[in-house]
Amino acid sequence: MPSATAPPDVGRTGHVLDREGIVALVRELRARGRTVIGPTLRDGAIVLAELDSADALPYGWGVELEAGRYRVRRRDDSAAFAHSAGPQSWKNFLHPERVRQWTADRGPDGEMTVRPERREPASFAFLGVRPCDLRAIQIQDRVMIGDRHRDETYRERRTGAFIVVVECTEPGATCFCVSMGTGPAAQPGYDLALTEVVDEAGHRFLARAGTTEGEEVLARLPRRPADEATCTRARESVADAAGRMGRTMPAVNLQTLMAGTLEAERWDDVAARCLTCGNCTMACPTCFCTTTEDVTDLTGDHAERWRRWESCYDLDFTHLPGGSVRSSSRSRYRQWLTHKLGTWHDQFDSSGCVGCGRCVVWCPVGIDITEEAHALHREALDRRPGGRNRAT
Known part of the structure; x- marks a missing residue:
């Protein structure tokens, strides 16, 4: 910590x-x-x-x-x-x-x-x-x-x-x-x-x-x-x-937590609430994904190529000839959170989260990245041999 x-x-x-x-x-x-x-x-x-x-x-x-x-x-x-x-x-x-x-x-x-x-x-x-x-x-x-x-x-x-x-x-x-x-x-x-x-x-x-x-x-x-x-x-x-932070992350290795909870039931809970609007990625100060967009005028004689922000919540973000790799909201939210807190370390040697809280504020349904991390941690503890009674 x-x-x-x-x-x-x-x-x-x-x-x-x-x-x-x-x-x-x-x-x-x-x-x-x-x-x-x-x-x-x-x-x-x-x-x-x-x-x-x-x-x-x-x-x-x-x-x-x-x-x-x-x-x-x-x-x-x-x-x-x-x-x-x-x-x-x-x-x-x-x-x-x-x-x-x-x-x-x-x-x-x-x-x-x-x-x-x-x-x-x-x-x-x-x-x-x-x-x-x-x-x-x-x-x-x-x-x-x-x-x-x-x-x-x-x-x-x-x-x-x-x-x-x-x-x-x-x-x-x-x-x-x-x-x-x-x-x-x-x-x-x-x-x-x-x-x-x-x-x-x-x-x-x-x-x-x-x-x-x-x-x-x-x-x-x-x-x-x-x-x-x-x-x-x-x-x-x-x-x-x-000493007056409004939120906390669980005091555990978040990279390990994300890697060990890929099949957690909590992902279904958050998927039921997530609108896959991508607001969290737009507000996040570290999200960086982009795509390209070509436009032409009505004559077809002038064209432009623009690069613009893209979100991993977009259904077409992982579109291949056979369809989208992540077709469910569960898989898209899981991709964002596990990348931000986990596999970002594998790519860039650090977390992709800085604790600014923007993703919490600007989520239209109030999904809280810290609440989800704590919930995943609790579920991981419950699943251990001798873990807590999950009914409590």
């Missing part, structure tokens, strides 16, 4: 920024030619979008989360980052939902000209990345650019992206990052890390750099040396968040 404690440097080193420091941070990143992406309130949700200034951050807004339920709510303070994972993840910008790959045109002479899509170089700065989402980015790095088969769109967008992590001090009811070892404290991989503190002494951010560029950016911001009171409050807030 991963430790719930924060790294030893959390809340002990760094500088303090006030709200003007965050304004200056966005201004500095934009001045460096970066497109700054961060959270903002829009259409009844806290979403990720381009920020022209720090004024667009969702100051004073939080969220209420539960299985199949998401609501924004007014807070009684001015915190900008005291909200849990929203409907999007940073995958939306690094691994976009739809990407045009090429266009083809037939000229008057009947000759076809195919033009690969030209992509403008991206220079992102991600502000407000949660520690669980930082881990999700690192997992996608391994999938997309960590081996000989590389996704050029991802590589171009990911290369040089500036990451500002904000440590979690208020986990949601569906969060379980402690179980997955991904939060609430920031682990290495960021350029800057912030810990937001709002108390009787004011609204401020403990900031520390993780890279040379992070140090350069921090040096250009209005700041002051970290005081003991701010360091202590930041450290305690992160440690307190670790």
Whole structure:
């Protein structure tokens, strides 16, 4: 079971920024030619979008989360980052939902000209990345650019992206990052890390750099040396968040659990509830599957090929000449869960789950990945010789 404690440097080193420091941070990143992406309130949700200034951050807004339920709510303070994972993840910008790959045109002479899509170089700065989402980015790095088969769109967008992590001090009811070892404290991989503190002494951010560029950016911001009171409050807030997770995974080897329960009766239970809509894969910050889609105009003289996200819940995802390999909702849900928690280790040397809870929130029928893992664990225990009475 991963430790719930924060790294030893959390809340002990760094500088303090006030709200003007965050304004200056966005201004500095934009001045460096970066497109700054961060959270903002829009259409009844806290979403990720381009920020022209720090004024667009969702100051004073939080969220209420539960299985199949998401609501924004007014807070009684001015915190900008005291909200849990929203409907999007940073995958939306690094691994976009739809990407045009090429266009083809037939000229008057009947000759076809195919033009690969030209992509403008991206220079992102991600502000407000949660520690669980930082881990999700690192997992996608391994999938997309960590081996000989590389996704050029991802590589171009990911290369040089500036990451500002904000440590979690208020986990949601569906969060379980402690179980997955991904939060609430920031682990290495960021350029800057912030810990937001709002108390009787004011609204401020403990900031520390993780890279040379992070140090350069921090040096250009209005700041002051970290005081003991701010360091202590930041450290305690992160440690307190670790003890207030809304969900947990069973404290067992999940890879072994998934491999040993492929024929469990619980799969029938979840199949009776699952709509196979694929919402969980769309909201998941690590799911990466894609397909291609060709379109033409009415004349037939212009064609385009697009790559778009695909879901393993789609009946055609495993379609072969003889039909779909996974024709039942039972088999498709089992494939998703056992891959995410189990066979992902075989492919990429880690779990595919970071404990963000998005799949729980955005499931329209409230299926809970942690509840299913606990249920599979209980059934596995019951099936052992001398196991518990299954009627209890």
